[in-house]
Amino acid sequence: MTTTEESTATTVAYATEPTPRLDWAALAPDVFKAMVRLDAAAGRGLEPALRELVKIRASQINHCAFCLDMHSKDALAAGESVERIVQLSAWEESRHFYTERELAALELTDAVTVLTDGFVPDEVYERAARQFEEAELAQLIAAISVINAWNRFGVTCRRTPGHYQPGQFR
Numbered sequence: 001m002t003t004t005e006e007s008t009a010t011t012v013a014y015a016t017e018p019t020p021r022l023d024w025a026a027l028a029p030d031v032f033k034a035m036v037r038l039d040a041a042a043g044r045g046l047e048p049a050l051r052e053l054v055k056i057r058a059s060q061i062n063h064c065a066f067c068l069d070m071h072s073k074d075a076l077a078a079g080e081s082v083e084r085i086v087q088l089s090a091w092e093e094s095r096h097f098y099t100e101r102e103l104a105a106l107e108l109t110d111a112v113t114v115l116t117d118g119f120v121p122d123e124v125y126e127r128a129a130r131q132f133e134e135a136e137l138a139q140l141i142a143a144i145s146v147i148n149a150w151n152r153f154g155v156t157c158r159r160t161p162g163h164y165q166p167g168q169f170r
Contacts, residue, residue, distance in 0.1 A: 021158045035149065036169070042142035045135065048078055050102060054109045054140070055147045057088050061113045062151035066159035070169075077166035104131040105140055112144045 025032035043051045052075035059067035072085055087094035091106050098106065108128040111120040132140055153159070 017160060017162070018158055020160055021156070024153055024157050035146070035153075039146050039150070042139060042146045045139045046143060049075070049080055050105055050140075051143055052078065052080060053084070053088065053098075053102060054105055054143055056085060057091070057106055057109045058113045058144060058147045059151055060089050061110065062148065062155060064151035064154040064159075065161040066154040066164070067147065067151055069161035070164045073164055073166045101131040104128045108140065109144050112141065113148055 052071050055071040056068060056075065059071060075085055076082065084097050087097050088106070091098065091103070095103055104127045107124050108120070111117070111124045128140065129137055
């Protein structure tokens with residue numbers, strides 16, 4: 001075996017995978033099923049790429065590793081570019097990767113997700129209202145609210161990222 005072969009054969013020791021705290025979906029199956037139905041209803045009428053960008057962005061803010069794993073994989077499987085997913089954490093400095101409609105949705109996602117910054121500013125809401133018809137805006141607000149709820153379940157129960165397969169929960 002050559003030195004190059006030896007160095008590529010070396011195994012990297014990663015940190016131990018955390019154990020989930022609670023399998024809330026199994027222990028509260030009616031709530032889980034209701035959340036799945038709510039998630040499906042909230043996403044109706046919105047473009048799939050936009051929904052995934054919003055879900056990834058809220059999950060970044062909330063530090064929900066499980067949801068980041070899931071929605072990044074779903075977005076990639078649906079044809080989203082790695083570049084646009086990677087740039088989401090700095091979308092304000094990477095505006096040229098997104099449409100005006102997507103930018104309005106991302107700005108609204110940030111405002112709705114971080115309510116402790118002082119509600120949703122009028123200018124943020126108005127920018128979104130210019131990009132979305134009222135019914136679409138209602139759906140967008142619902143989609144943002146639902147991913148925030150999922151994030152809270154994921155973070156609190158310490159759902160473990162890395163095992164999700166695209167489309168697994170559809």
